[in-house]
Amino acid sequence: MKEIKSIAVLAARFSMLPGVGRKTALRYANAVIDMTDDEVDAFCAALKEVKSTVRLCEVCGNYTDGSVCELCNTRSKKQLCVVAYPKDVTAIENTGAFDGAYHVLHGTLSPMNNRTPDDLNIKSLMARLDGVEEVIVATNPDVEGEATAVYLARLIKPLGIKVTRIAQGISMGSELEYADAVTLSQALGRRTAL
Amino acid sequence: MKEIKSIAVLAARFSMLPGVGRKTALRYANAVIDMTDDEVDAFCAALKEVKSTVRLCEVCGNYTDGSVCELCNTRSKKQLCVVAYPKDVTAIENTGAFDGAYHVLHGTLSPMNNRTPDDLNIKSLMARLDGVEEVIVATNPDVEGEATAVYLARLIKPLGIKVTRIAQGISMGSELEYADAVTLSQALGRRTAL
Helix, strand or coil: CCCCHHHHHHHHHHCCCCCCCHHHHHHHHHHHHCCCHHHHHHHHHHHHHHHHHCEECCCCCCEECCCCCHHHHHCEEEEEEEECCHHHHHHHHHHCCCCEEEEECCCCCECCCCECHHHCCCHHHHCCCCCCCEEEECCCCCHHHHHHHHHHHHHHHHHCCEEEECCCCCCCCCCHHHCCHHHHHHHHHCCEEC | CCCCHHHHHHHHHHCCCCCCCHHHHHHHHHHHHCCCHHHHHHHHHHHHHHHHHCEECCCCCCEECCCCCHHHHHCEEEEEEEECCHHHHHHHHHHCCCCEEEEECCCCCECCCCECHHHCCCHHHHCCCCCCCEEEECCCCCHHHHHHHHHHHHHHHHHCCEEEECCCCCCCCCCHHHCCHHHHHHHHHCCEEC
């Protein structure tokens, strides 16, 4: 059967979303046909609104719709939790086990993918260490995440600041984003000095 | 953590898609942040294009971007396969086991939900039965689908047209949309006279 072009084009857009395959994308595209014009307009407006309002916090690099994010404005800066991506902030916040501030690197060190320290949000981390007592490195427990943790420890420990790593309660090779709240909470509680 | 409003609004839109829960919707919304402006514009354009180009075929009620769909234009009208929704046409076309034309009811009879024959695309079905030798009723094998099949059989058989039902190779209570091609193909092949 010849596909209707506009449906195929929309399905291709949906399949750019994480975890969406060809079949799911087609289901989504077909569901759009059943939406009202107003609903589609609202969908578009919401897409554009996200792009125009969400930016990176000037201090920590997390998503915000202001210039400085709510967490930077309200949390104590004595403990800084360093994560690779904004979604990891959400994961840790969902545990309720941490009440300090965050710093988002937007990636991890990866010689394979040519990601060097200059590509990560590290300069701004070094610039905000004044008054910080502990830096908790909460990158994924995989090769790149470990390498990033070791790199940060070598950089920050000489400044007399404690650098810790979340405990390997999370199994090696898995993704922080999918860890359940209890596991992630324990990993925070059992963090070890680097 | 306070959610960013525009992300929450977009996630609410994504959760209107079939099978998308709160967590998945948030993942999709976060993925949009990482898209370029051009990609978001293209996404919006694709959404609106589907709404503006896709309409219902004047003859069979299937989706089309013209006035009459490609299947109505090219297929023999001796056999008509009656389905509840356009997605069911796609499912049957994917089996390759049927080369006749279709008729889409846009629903099934449901006294519980106040859906009567007048709410379905049945008038246009009755108007196109001239020259039709067989009507195959391929609604879901559940209570509503069976009721619709029996209703159509009572309406059409008096006109001297053979009315058949796809075989119950598909297990009772399951959904046509998700049947694998082999099962659906066998169900078409073993259809029984009503």
